[in-house]
Amino acid sequence: MIKIVLMLFFTIGLLYGSIEIELSDTHVANAQTMLVRLKADINEPKLQKIYAAYEGIRYPFYHDKFRAGRSFYALIPTSYYTKPKESKLVIVYVEDGQKYYSSYKITICEGNYKTEKLTVAPSRAKISRKNQQRIARERKEAMKIYNTKTKKLYIQAPLSYPLDSKITSAFGNKRLFNGVLKSYHSGTDFRAKKGTPIKAVARGRVVLTKKRFFAGNSVIIDHGQGIYTCYYHLSRFKVKKGDFVKKGSIIGLAGATGRVTGPHLHFSVRVNGVQVDPLQFIDTIDILFER
Ligand SMILES: [Zn+2]
Structure with missing residues (x-):
């Protein structure tokens, strides 16, 4: 049987023995990302399969090339719409055809997001039927992208920010209408004059450059x-679909295109299909590069 050590980044607790599991935290807020790292003893027989199950979704573990030995990791997002509760993270591994489970208590708390009360309903009526169809098409296209998992990790170094500027609107602001959550701010807004160079936060491949409705x-x-x-409201593109970009490559210039009141950069992150707090994500994935 494979043995387990639960090793939090801040506490160490020995459970069994030769597999170490590290969780970035056991308390997560809605829209935050957890990092789970797993280190197998070099003498253990090869694991045939490892995955994590959380909130009804299965997440693969990937080989952790930033650490010596047989190390793996998984990035596990919590949806913005998840209510505060006690949850469970189950790590499942198969060895010699036998399935083993190891489960951890995760406390999901409410993120410290501000509330914007709307007195007028966000009206769909102002948007023409043709534009509503366009919005639906664009959403479908984006979701198809977000649900595609490229096996290889292109990221090689800690992530940077898309520009050095002030944050004008934080991720997660709640938009309530008559006390009912209508929507939330799905990215981090940075102050950016029209023409400000916007940089890729990490290595990767450009999969969409397009003018979209919102x-x-x-x-x-x-x-x-x-x-x-994702980088929105640009005035100009400096890359095209299919281009390979390095961390820090200029991908476009800031602007005020789409449905905005003024120029800024809206920066957002998707992990395994889930929209997450971009800056919390950067802090979490950067743990992989700590020595
Ligand atoms: Zn925004």
Whole structure:
């Protein structure tokens, strides 16, 4: 049988023995990402299969090339719409055809997101039927991208920010209408004058450059393994679909295209199909590069 050590980044607790599991945290807020790292003893027989199950979804583990030995990791997002509760993270592994389970208690708490109360219903009526169809098409196209998992991880170094500027609107602001959650701010807004160079936060492949209804000129970069970063409202593109970009490559210039009141950069991140807090994600994935 494979043995387990639960090793939090801040506490160490020995459970069994020769597989070490590290969780970035056992308390996560809605829209935050957890990092699970797993280190197998070099003398253990090869694991045939490992995955994590969380909130009804299965997540693969990938080989952790940033660490010596037989190490693996999984990035596990919590949806914005998940209510505070006690949840469970189950790590499943197969050895010699036998399935083993190891489960951890995860406390999902409510993120510290601000509330914007709307007095007027966000009206769909103002959007023409033709544009509503366009919005639906664009959403479908984006979801198809986000649900595609490129096996290889293109990221090689800690992530950077898309520009050095002030944050004007944080991720996660709740938009309530009559006390009912209508929507939330799905990215982090940075102050950016028209023409400000916007940079890729990590290595990856450009999978979309397109003018869209809400997001305006949009760039989406695939970083591999279900990780995507998005850059919206650009005035100009500096890359095209299919281009391979390095961390820090200029991908476009900031602008005010799409449904906006002024120029800024809306930056967002998807992990395994789930929209997450971009800056919390950057802090979490950067743990992989700590020595
Ligand atoms: Zn925004």
